[in-house]
Amino acid sequence: MRQITFSDVKVHNEIQLCQLSNVKLKDEIEHSLLKNRISYFERWNNPTFFQRLFGNGEAKCILCVNEAQKDKAIEIVNSFFTSGDKANFILEKVDKVYF
Secondary structure, eight states, X not given: OOOOOOOSXXXXXXXXXXXXXXXXXHHHHHHHHHHTTOOEEEEEEOXXXXXXXXXXXXXXXXXXXXXXXXXXXXXXXXXXXXXXXXXXXXXXXXXXXXX
């Protein structure tokens, strides 16, 4: 039996899709992403002490997806907003390595 070999090459092709502050909306979007078999992870930007003190300290979630699934994920996120509202899309590469 052959032994499994792993490569030392790490592939990081995740992008920051959008930023959300409404937890209920975030949960609905996550459910829809899972239903459409789109893998994602979330990052939380917690407010600093001074941001909470002066009233603009709201925790924000950034949803990150694989770059190959970006178009379908954008379509899903846009389906949750009306014509007047728009999602806060970031669409930048994830800058941190998580493993």
